[in-house]
Amino acid sequence: MFKVTQEDIDGFGHVNNAVYLKWLDATVWAHTRYVGLDEQTCxxxxxxxxxxxxxxxxxxxxxxxxxxxxxxxxxxxDGKLRASRTFQVVRIKDKKTLLRARTDYICTDLSTGRPKRMPQQFAESYQITSKAEATSPKAQAIPA
Structure with a gap:
């Protein structure tokens, strides 16, 4: 969960577009760590x-x-090279969807920056889930 701060507000009085991307990134890293793929493991x-x-x-x-x-x-x-995440950003007080997003990824060799096949641990840890599973009230919250 995130709370909008004054630093997030732009000249038009609402959250700046770039802040949403920051929230998505923080959420991705929280999930990545949760499934056992922290920075050290990567x-x-x-x-x-x-x-x-x-x-x-x-x-x-x-x-x-x-x-x-x-x-x-x-x-x-695909368990080989590519993966995608879908996002939904919701204001808690009225449950209004503020943003929907999709991000496509490619597995890379960290030393060269070139595409390289996913290790087995990535293929197993990044399991496809449904929107219903991800947004269910029973879903486990992962702190960002």
Whole structure:
């Protein structure tokens, strides 16, 4: 969960577009650590998932002191090179969806930056989940 601070507000009085991307990134890293792929593990495997495409649909605005939930789920994973996450950003007080997004990744060799096949640990840890599973009230919260 995130709480909108004054630093998040732009000249138009709402959360700046770039802040949403920051929230998505923090959520991805929280989930990545949760499934056992922290930075140290990625370094030891010499692999990481690099963003190749972001697609963000801004639906409504967030404002100062709003509490925000970011849901994410693995919507694709070929177990070889590519994976995708889908996101839904929701204002908690009225459950209004503020943003929907999708990010596509490619597995890379951390020492060269070139695409390289996923290690087995990535393929197993990045399991595809449904939106219903990810946004269910029973879903375990992963602190960002």
């Amino acid at each position: 370094q030891s495997l010499n692999r990481g998932m690099a963003v190749v495409r972001h697609e963000l649909d801004y639906i409504s605005s967030a404002y100062l002191d709003d509490e925000i939930a970011v849901f994410n789920w693995l919507s694709a994973n």
